[in-house]
Amino acid sequence: MRALQLEDFGKLVVTELPEPDPGPGEVVLDVIATGICGSDIHGFTGENGRRVPGQVMGHESVGRVRSLGHGIDATLAPIGHLATFNPVIVSALGQRVFAGREQHDPGRTVIGVSTERTSAFAQRIVVPIENVVLLPEDIPVAYGALIEPLAVGLNAVRRVQLRPGESVLVVGGGPIGQSTVLAAVHEGAAQVYVSEPNLERRALCESIGAIALNPADGPLPEQIIQRHGVLLDIAVDAVGSSASLADCLGSTAFGGRVCLVGMGSRQISVDAYRVSTEERSVVGSFCYSFDVFRAAAEWVASGEEIFGCLISAEVSLDHAQDAFQRLATKADVPGKILVRLDH
Ligand SMILES: [Zn+2]
Numbered sequence: 230m231r232a233l234q235l236e237d238f239g240k241l242v243v244t245e246l247p248e249p250d251p252g253p254g255e256v257v258l259d260v261i262a263t264g265i266c267g268s269d270i271h272g273f274t275g276e277n278g279r280r281v282p283g284q285v286m287g288h289e290s291v292g293r294v295r296s297l298g299h300g301i302d303a304t305l306a307p308i309g310h311l312a313t314f315n316p317v318i319v320s321a322l323g324q325r326v327f328a329g330r331e332q333h334d335p336g337r338t339v340i341g342v343s344t345e346r347t348s349a350f351a352q353r354i355v356v357p358i359e360n361v362v363l364l365p366e367d368i369p370v371a372y373g374a375l376i377e378p379l380a381v382g383l384n385a386v387r388r389v390q391l392r393p394g395e396s397v398l399v400v401g402g403g404p405i406g407q408s409t410v411l412a413a414v415h416e417g418a419a420q421v422y423v424s425e426p427n428l429e430r431r432a433l434c435e436s437i438g439a440i441a442l443n444p445a446d447g448p449l450p451e452q453i454i455q456r457h458g459v460l461l462d463i464a465v466d467a468v469g470s471s472a473s474l475a476d477c478l479g480s481t482a483f484g485g486r487v488c489l490v491g492m493g494s495r496q497i498s499v500d501a502y503r504v505s506t507e508e509r510s511v512v513g514s515f516c517y518s519f520d521v522f523r524a525a526a527e528w529v530a531s532g533e534e535i536f537g538c539l540i541s542a543e544v545s546l547d548h549a550q551d552a553f554q555r556l557a558t559k560a561d562v563p564g565k566i567l568v569r570l571d572h
Pocket residue numbers: 266267268288289377378
């Protein structure tokens with residue numbers, strides 16, 4: 230099978246790898262398309278130290294069931310069925326101990342991150358049956374590759390306990406910010422604002438239901454007051470820097486709730502009185518439980534056309550290096566690029 234291997238930082242090559250065999254309880258999927266995540270870009274450049282040369286990355290994916298390992302009830306994964314997978318793998322013991330919050334298992338492994346696994350930038354991938362989520366045939370197939378990033382957004386708005394009718398600010402209008410906008414609208418937010426310096430990204434965020442603000446137009450809390458009259462209930466930081474977190478704290482009312490999901494900086498400085506004297510809550514969000522992932526899959530199974538706005542381009546495996554290079558060096562792609570593995 231053909232696969233996209235990280236030969237060295239900054240260099241991906243298309244290589245030929247042996248066909249995988251499913252072990253007991255495992256499923257092989259024919260991969261159709263896999264999205265390029267910000268974490269893959271940082272892995273490609275070597276910035277985050279979470280990917281290593283020799284690895285085949287990829288964790289936002291859609292495919293079809295190709296073969297089943299020993300002991301799998303064939304009705305759970307019919308051959309040829311459209312499917313996605315939750316990339317967070319948790320042992321049977323972990324699934325019992327961390328039921329409902331499987332991502333908190335310190336023993337978890339993550340497809341696309343784990344350096345020992347050949348992940349989804351390959352024509353075939355092996356996943357445990359528990360991680361397979363079947364999809365209906367009547368949705369645009371590429372939407373299946375959006376379920377993972379949408380699950381990240383859905384988890385963020387659930388971690389910050391968004392209630393219907395509340396107002397939300399998302400700082401950062403890249404793919405995770407976009408997923409968070411859609412998730413906030415889906416969960417009943419009355420207004421969703423996005424702060425994003427890039428014009429194309431602002432336009433994309435407006436097309437999916439947000440009111441876009443340009444941080445260059447003035448301090449964000451002032452822009453919020455001008456547009457909204459009062460400060461907001463909730464803010465989600467999809468950047469993860471001292472400045473973005475300050476915008477989140479300053480744009481929410483006393484008692485507001487802030488979710489940190491962006492991972493831009495390892496160290497962040499905080500105006501502590503925004504948290505203590507004004508009684509805001511700050512929660513973190515990273516991935517998702519099995520339930521949240523399934524909820525994202527059910528949501529995408531509605532096939533709403535709005536999901537299509539998140540996809541900026543689809544490229545073949547042979548053009549993947551160029552796509553990674555472009556995402557790493559230029560800010561001219563507003564949404565996701567998907568790599569097609571099926572042609
Ligand atoms: Zn991702």
